[in-house]
Amino acid sequence: MTDERTGGRPQVAVLGGGVMGETLLSALLTGGWAPEQVEVTERHVPRADELAERYGVRTGASNAEAAARADVVLVAVKPNVVAGVLDEVAQVLRGGELVVSVAAGLPISTYEKRLPAGQPVVRVMPNTPAVVGKGASAIAAGTHASEGHLVLVETMLAATGLVVRVEEKDLDAVTAISGSGPAYAFYLIDAMAEAGVLLGLSRDLATRLAVATVEGSAALAARSGDHPAVLRERVSSPGGTTVAAVQVLDAHGVRAGVVAAAEAARNRSRELGQHF
Numbered sequence: 001m002t003d004e005r006t007g008g009r010p011q012v013a014v015l016g017g018g019v020m021g022e023t024l025l026s027a028l029l030t031g032g033w034a035p036e037q038v039e040v041t042e043r044h045v046p047r048a049d050e051l052a053e054r055y056g057v058r059t060g061a062s063n064a065e066a067a068a069r070a071d072v073v074l075v076a077v078k079p080n081v082v083a084g085v086l087d088e089v090a091q092v093l094r095g096g097e098l099v100v101s102v103a104a105g106l107p108i109s110t111y112e113k114r115l116p117a118g119q120p121v122v123r124v125m126p127n128t129p130a131v132v133g134k135g136a137s138a139i140a141a142g143t144h145a146s147e148g149h150l151v152l153v154e155t156m157l158a159a160t161g162l163v164v165r166v167e168e169k170d171l172d173a174v175t176a177i178s179g180s181g182p183a184y185a186f187y188l189i190d191a192m193a194e195a196g197v198l199l200g201l202s203r204d205l206a207t208r209l210a211v212a213t214v215e216g217s218a219a220l221a222a223r224s225g226d227h228p229a230v231l232r233e234r235v236s237s238p239g240g241t242t243v244a245a246v247q248v249l250d251a252h253g254v255r256a257g258v259v260a261a262a263e264a265a266r267n268r269s270r271e272l273g274q275h276f
């Protein structure tokens, strides 16, 4: 319902209340959606109860029932579950609803084949820092999605952080960089903290220093607009500690490892799409 009683906001059904479903639910509520304008389906009943309690939203197990009440159907289940969920909701869609999916790898064309003809679909690749408003999401329009649908998705994601529009062909690469990317950053933080402990710092202090350093470096990179290599050079005093450290990172192939990791993620994203 998009009338005045709902502040112009469409009714949203979030299908799947896991990590990403909860993140998007929380972003909708932060972005001005009222709890009664959002509904979550979740197969695992204790988890559904937890979300109802925490956010005051209606929860249930029936994807079809929630979709029948919704203007926007937001698919947030694992890729291997998406086909079954679409078959459930396709029966009740009236054609005007927007279907949004965050599932990794699955091409828009496969949604369009399973849904009623002409159904608007927008694909999104978000990431978990969205839960603190520091996420990075890319969105791509399906065949029948209009400018208005993209603007609506941008509004829905407004509280999550950066939102960019991309062509769908780029979403596997986006998944490899920003979708999976928080795991690379946490991997680095964990390794830095572990190194601090090895060097004699307490784990608490080492972790706080590592987190603040990565957070501060990201903020500096974002604000300065300088190339990351220039920012790295500014840390590197001639004959000092940083060049000694970076030389060891290079000798261990860390840069090549990051590139290979991203390629593996991109390839896995493609594979997920093929098993739809």
Ligand SMILES: NC(=O)C1=CN([C@@H]2O[C@H](COP(=O)(O)OP(=O)(O)OC[C@H]3O[C@@H](n4cnc5c(N)ncnc54)[C@H](O)[C@@H]3O)[C@@H](O)[C@H]2O)C=CC1
Residues within 6 Å of the ligand: 015, 016, 017, 018, 019, 020, 021, 041, 042, 043, 044, 047, 063, 076, 077, 078, 079, 081, 085, 102, 103, 104, 125, 126, 127, 128, 179
């Ligand atoms: N976790 C992440 O960082 C990101 C995840 N994604 C995508 O988000 C989707 C969800 O991933 P996560 O939230 O991490 O997984 P998750 O496993 O935490 O959440 C999936 C939820 O769906 C529920 N579920 C399973 N079958 C269902 C059904 N038939 N009807 C309703 N609920 C059902 C599960 O009980 C679970 O709570 C995936 O497609 C993934 O590719 C996209 C970007 C980032």
Ligand SMILES: O=C(O)[C@@H]1CCC=N1
Residues within 6 Å of the ligand: 104, 175, 179, 180
């Ligand atoms: O690991 C995954 O498949 C999902 C997609 C991007 C981040 N998490």
